[in-house]
Amino acid sequence: xxSFKRPNPIDNEILLDEKKIIMSKTxxxxxxEYANDYFMHICGYDVWELMGEPHNVIRHPDMPKVVFxxxxxxxxxxxxxxxxxxxxxxxxxxxxxxxxxDTHYNEEAKSGMETSEKYLTDxxxxxxxxxxxxxxxxxxxxxxxxxxxxxxxx
Ligand SMILES: Cc1cc2nc3c(=O)[nH]c(=O)nc-3n(C[C@H](O)[C@H](O)[C@H](O)COP(=O)(O)O)c2cc1C
Numbered sequence: 134x135x136s137f138k139r140p141n142p143i144d145n146e147i148l149l150d151e152k153k154i155i156m157s158k159t160x161x162x163x164x165x166e167y168a169n170d171y172f173m174h175i176c177g178y179d180v181w182e183l184m185g186e187p188h189n190v191i192r193h194p195d196m197p198k199v200v201f202x203x204x205x206x207x208x209x210x211x212x213x214x215x216x217x218x219x220x221x222x223x224x225x226x227x228x229x230x231x232x233x234x235d236t237h238y239n240e241e242a243k244s245g246m247e248t249s250e251k252y253l254t255d256x257x258x259x260x261x262x263x264x265x266x267x268x269x270x271x272x273x274x275x276x277x278x279x280x281x282x283x284x285x286x287x
Contacts, residue, residue, distance in 0.1 A: 142225035147175055155230055163188045177223035193221040208234060213256040215267070231271065 149155070155175060158167035165183050173180060176191050183190065192201075196219055207214040216232050257263050262270075269276065 142222075143227070145226040147222060147226050147228040149175065149228060149230070157188070159188055165190075175222065175228055176220065177226075182223075191220045191222070193219040193227055195219050195227075204232070204234075212259070213253075215256075215260070 150171075153171045154169070155172045156167075156169040157165055157172055159165050165186055165188055168176075168180070168183055173183070176183075178190070200216060200218070204214055204216060213234050214232070218230050218232050220228055220230055222228060253264070257267060260267075265276070
């Protein structure tokens with residue numbers, strides 16, 4: 134008799150569609166106030182299961198605690214942080230996200246574009262990078278290719 138072993142979801146990576154964005158909004162304690170459709174689709178929870186819950190419901194046990202310490206330290210200083218987070222879906226599968234905390238959006242409404250721009254450049258300086266380099270590293274392309282995409286010949 135042949136027996137089939139059911140695949141363990143813990144070994145299953147959910148691959149994200151690069152054209153879609155996972156987005157959530159929390160209060161200052163990390164309680165989820167909003168999650169977009171793609172977020173819900175990927176993590177597999179229903180809206181009622183997530184709203185009002187702490188964001189650590191999707192925390193993956195493989196994630197080192199220190200990453201979140203760093204994250205909160207930066208957020209409390211009003212700074213952005215870009216980091217890679219492994220998240221846990223409801224069925225036990227996992228998926229990787231690149232986080233980008235847009236705390237500066239509120240600042241932009243309060244004190245204008247100048248503060249927002251300073252915030253953005255400061256956060257790139259802190260990471261010894263520039264906006265262009267950051268985008269290129271995300272897209273995994275070179276400066277030549279980036280220039281080409283934005284040239285008239287493209
Ligand atoms: C806007 C926002 C988004 C967050 N997104 C995630 C996330 O995708 N995955 C995650 O594990 N933690 C995320 N966190 C951090 C969690 O709030 C929490 O600190 C983390 O899961 C660690 O849990 P713990 O503090 O109980 O150890 C986010 C926090 C904020 C403020």
